[in-house]
Amino acid sequence: MGADTKRTVRTGSVGRRPVPTRSEPEEFLHALESVSNGIRDPVAKLRFIRNSLGRYQSLDRVVRSVPLAPLRRALYHWLSLEGLRHLRDTQVLAGSPMPVDVATHVSLAFGRAAVIGLGLALGVWAGVAAYRHTRPPAEPLMAAPRRVAAPAALAPVTDPASSAVEKAAPGSLTTAGVAPAAIWLVEKGPQWELYSNGLRIDTALTVKGTSRAFRVFDLEGNLDAHVYKAPVGLLFHTSESDVWPLEAAYNENLRGTSQGLLRYVQKNRLYHYVIDRFGRVYRIVAEDSKANHAGNSVWANAGRVYLNLNHAFLGVSFETRWEGGKALPITQAQLAAGRNISDYLRHRYQIAPEMCVTHGLTSVNPKKHLIGHHMDWARGFPFAVFGLPDQYQRPAPSVALFGFDYDDDFLKVLDQPWPGVRTAEADLAREAARAHRDVEDVRYQRQTAYDRWIEKQAGDDGEKTEPPAAAGEVSGDTQGALGRAAASTSRPEGLQ
Amino acid sequence: MDERKDHLWKVAQEAEERIEDLMKAGSNPVGLDVGTSKVVAAKRKGKEIDTGAQLNAFIPVPWSRFTETILGQNEISYYRENDELIIYGSATEKFANMFNANVRRPMADGLINPKERFAMPVLEAILQTLVPKARAQGEILAFSVPAATEGHEAQLTYHEATLRRYFESLGYKPVAINEGLAVIFSELEDNNFTGIGISCGGGMCNVTLAYLSIPSMMFSIPKGGDFIDDSVGSVTGEQATRVKVIKEEGLDLSKQPKDKYEKALRIYYEDLIESLVEKLKTSISQADKLPRADRPLPIVLSGGTAKPRGFKEMFEKALSARSLPVAVSGVRMASDPLTATARGALIAALYEK
Numbered sequence: 001m002g003a004d005t006k007r008t009v010r011t012g013s014v015g016r017r018p019v020p021t022r023s024e025p026e027e028f029l030h031a032l033e034s035v036s037n038g039i040r041d042p043v044a045k046l047r048f049i050r051n052s053l054g055r056y057q058s059l060d061r062v063v064r065s066v067p068l069a070p071l072r073r074a075l076y077h078w079l080s081l082e083g084l085r086h087l088r089d090t091q092v093l094a095g096s097p098m099p100v101d102v103a104t105h106v107s108l109a110f111g112r113a114a115v116i117g118l119g120l121a122l123g124v125w126a127g128v129a130a131y132r133h134t135r136p137p138a139e140p141l142m143a144a145p146r147r148v149a150a151p152a153a154l155a156p157v158t159d160p161a162s163s164a165v166e167k168a169a170p171g172s173l174t175t176a177g178v179a180p181a182a183i184w185l186v187e188k189g190p191q192w193e194l195y196s197n198g199l200r201i202d203t204a205l206t207v208k209g210t211s212r213a214f215r216v217f218d219l220e221g222n223l224d225a226h227v228y229k230a231p232v233g234l235l236f237h238t239s240e241s242d243v244w245p246l247e248a249a250y251n252e253n254l255r256g257t258s259q260g261l262l263r264y265v266q267k268n269r270l271y272h273y274v275i276d277r278f279g280r281v282y283r284i285v286a287e288d289s290k291a292n293h294a295g296n297s298v299w300a301n302a303g304r305v306y307l308n309l310n311h312a313f314l315g316v317s318f319e320t321r322w323e324g325g326k327a328l329p330i331t332q333a334q335l336a337a338g339r340n341i342s343d344y345l346r347h348r349y350q351i352a353p354e355m356c357v358t359h360g361l362t363s364v365n366p367k368k369h370l371i372g373h374h375m376d377w378a379r380g381f382p383f384a385v386f387g388l389p390d391q392y393q394r395p396a397p398s399v400a401l402f403g404f405d406y407d408d409d410f411l412k413v414l415d416q417p418w419p420g421v422r423t424a425e426a427d428l429a430r431e432a433a434r435a436h437r438d439v440e441d442v443r444y445q446r447q448t449a450y451d452r453w454i455e456k457q458a459g460d461d462g463e464k465t466e467p468p469a470a471a472g473e474v475s476g477d478t479q480g481a482l483g484r485a486a487a488s489t490s491r492p493e494g495l496q
Numbered sequence: 497m498d499e500r501k502d503h504l505w506k507v508a509q510e511a512e513e514r515i516e517d518l519m520k521a522g523s524n525p526v527g528l529d530v531g532t533s534k535v536v537a538a539k540r541k542g543k544e545i546d547t548g549a550q551l552n553a554f555i556p557v558p559w560s561r562f563t564e565t566i567l568g569q570n571e572i573s574y575y576r577e578n579d580e581l582i583i584y585g586s587a588t589e590k591f592a593n594m595f596n597a598n599v600r601r602p603m604a605d606g607l608i609n610p611k612e613r614f615a616m617p618v619l620e621a622i623l624q625t626l627v628p629k630a631r632a633q634g635e636i637l638a639f640s641v642p643a644a645t646e647g648h649e650a651q652l653t654y655h656e657a658t659l660r661r662y663f664e665s666l667g668y669k670p671v672a673i674n675e676g677l678a679v680i681f682s683e684l685e686d687n688n689f690t691g692i693g694i695s696c697g698g699g700m701c702n703v704t705l706a707y708l709s710i711p712s713m714m715f716s717i718p719k720g721g722d723f724i725d726d727s728v729g730s731v732t733g734e735q736a737t738r739v740k741v742i743k744e745e746g747l748d749l750s751k752q753p754k755d756k757y758e759k760a761l762r763i764y765y766e767d768l769i770e771s772l773v774e775k776l777k778t779s780i781s782q783a784d785k786l787p788r789a790d791r792p793l794p795i796v797l798s799g800g801t802a803k804p805r806g807f808k809e810m811f812e813k814a815l816s817a818r819s820l821p822v823a824v825s826g827v828r829m830a831s832d833p834l835t836a837t838a839r840g841a842l843i844a845a846l847y848e849k
Contacts, residue, residue: 026790029708032708033688033708036688037688042681042682042685042843043843043846043847045685045688045689046681046689046709046843046844046847047847049688049689049708049709050709050847053708053710
């Protein structure tokens with residue numbers, strides 16, 4: 001009756017394993033129990049629990065280092081599920097090969113799939129990392145913002161080839177050897193064309209766009225009744241895509257970046273031609289279609305004024321980054337190919353040399369009446385090598401005709417405007433002086449004229465470019481319309 | 497003695513289960529509940545568990561050629577010991593009632609009875625009816641052992657070592673498992689082997705608290721069915737064997753006692769349960785390595801002594817009168833109180849395999 005007894009844990013071999021005490025995390029035990037609940041055989045369950053507890057210390061040492069509790073719980077759960085796998089081959093009471101419920105079966109399968117997926121991802125990551133580790137250390141230049149913050153930050157592309165070209169005498173590429181008497185199509189394949197000046201055009205990616213159709217203003221602001229179908233000018237661009245060193249070690253990067261650029265240009269119908277870093281010329285948008293390359297832009301020649309040049313001009317883009325124009329950013333191959341495509345297009349469409357210009361010289365912000373909205377080739381285009389007049393010296397039509405100005409951001413990139421801007425500003429000043437007016441009045445008057453012209457063109461050619469109002473004169477509704485107009489004509493980010 | 501008795505051992509026809517059929521399944525692990533009152537074997541048979549039991553008792557009768565012939569003709573388990581015939585196993589109770597004598601037990605208070613000179617020979621004879629020689633050397637056999645009572649640790653060591661040696665001689669690899677833990681293995685699978693298992697047998701009550709199958713606290717009290725039978729017999733003047741029959745013929749502790757036997761039985765059952773619950777409370781209170789349980793623990797009752805109707809309610813009443821240091825989700829009877837320990841031992845054997 002009431003004899004004294006004693007607690008003991010002496011139970012032979014069935015009771016020897018450690019159990020986590022209250023000082024140890026409950027996450028493991030919760031995961032263990034949640035998995036254990038899915039086991040339908042007592043022996044299998046007992047074996048699972050005992051084995052899991054036996055592995056507890058080694059598991060916990062690893063999992064405890066995971067800082068996030070949900071991740072830690074998931075890891076405990078997965079590790080517990082993994083502990084079930086040995087049950088396939090062990091003897092259980094019911095003799096079932098895998099005495100677990102359907103939910104646990106699903107969890108097992110999902111867990112294994114997740115691990116395989118993670119393993120593959122890690123494998124790919126490791127492969128890429130290993131590959132990159134074997135490459136010389138270099139980073140591609142990132143896509144430049146529309147306005148570059150400061151010239152000092154603009155490291156010129158130190159491409160030995162381009163540096164060499166920069167030092168070359170103007171016109172040196174064209175003076176040696178025999179030039180063809182004319183440029184004609186020598187041979188044509190299913191995806192290429194070869195011309196007599198050596199130009200080879202890859203046509204595999206060519207797509208059609210909106211048919212070209214445009215009208216031209218005279219200096220009085222009258223729209224010519226004639227609708228033009230053929231291009232009348234060339235506009236040179238830079239792609240502003242990543243640039244890799246022109247070295248064999250980066251061959252894969254060079255090829256990959258080019259292919260990505262071409263797909264992007266094709267998808268958005270950005271340029272008629274792209275010249276990659278190896279000088280290959282790709283026709284992307286058919287020549288009888290407009291490309292979305294110029295945006296809001298102004299050019300004039302021989303008494304004719306061209307507003308928004310997508311239709312009137314063919315777009316030729318060099319795969320490179322302009323980077324302020326302090327160095328020539330293109331390769332020798334690109335330079336030669338650029339000259340060839342320029343000659344070919346000028347020859348084919350009888351384009352006047354004065355109508356071959358760069359995007360940076362024509363791009364404007366119609367809302368603020370500023371030049372240099374896009375600035376690719378705003379300095380440094382080798383017009384002489386292309387056999388073209390130096391358009392930087394030509395009075396800027398956007399300034400001379402429409403009184404456009406520039407701001408501090410513009411000067412941060414270029415230090416000072418190109419000479420043609422200065423010339424146009426001087427003309428404006430002289431005109432103001434002659435009329436005894438303030439130069440700003442003259443500018444304002446001309447900017448207002450631009451707004452009217454562009455409104456007239458918008459209603460005429462279906463460009464869907466809303467007429468920008470003069471700064472400070474727009475109503476709320478017009479301002480909204482301008483915003484939409486800017487969006488509709490803006491170039492995609494990363495490309496200028 | 498061994499040499500002389502070997503040829504006399506027989507398998508009793510009246511054994512509660514035909515254990516030899518059970519063992520034909522081949523070399524499989526065996527679970528064995530070696531209790532003071534009964535020995536129960538459990539073995540896997542297909543997807544089910546088969547069990548067989550023998551009364552762990554004997555009664556010597558004087559030898560005569562006629563008696564031996566009658567025993568042989570009726571396939572009663574017996575062996576001859578000098579001028580006595582030792583009748584053992586489940587037939588013992590009939591003979592005890594027939595001769596109005598108390599049965600004798602090879603075990604007392606859960607251990608080999610040190611005061612019984614026939615203890616081991618009879619126990620071996622009884623065990624052999626349930627556990628023949630292993631067909632495959634090293635077959636796992638898990639057998640139950642009680643938790644040691646204070647001052648009897650050496651006896652438990654002797655008990656366990658003696659049984660272990662015997663099973664090894666039969667070709668088994670024996671594994672000892674605590675009786676209360678075996679109950680947890682068989683009955684608390686749905687709780688991931690977390691809870692309190694109680695086995696109330698003939699010699700003692702064993703209690704184990706386990707968390708995720710790991711025993712955290714265990715104890716036993718030297719009170720069981722024999723204590724009740726002896727106590728009732730002593731106050732009523734009836735043979736303990738007869739009291740046992742009364743008890744097992746349908747005692748209902750939830751009803752008012754009909755006679756002096758039931759009244760006495762109720763008194764001693766209450767005493768046993770009060771002792772058990774009080775000891776449970778103090779043991780849990782004094783335990784220094786109890787794991788933190790984030791939910792109440794279930795209690796499962798098993799053993800022949802817990803079988804009478806009303807035992808669970810009486811236990812719950814005693815439990816509710818005390819404040820246990822751990823929350824209890826409920827008290828329930830084992831699905832089969834007589835075989836719970838053996839089935840748990842079989843799970844332990846299969847686990848060890």
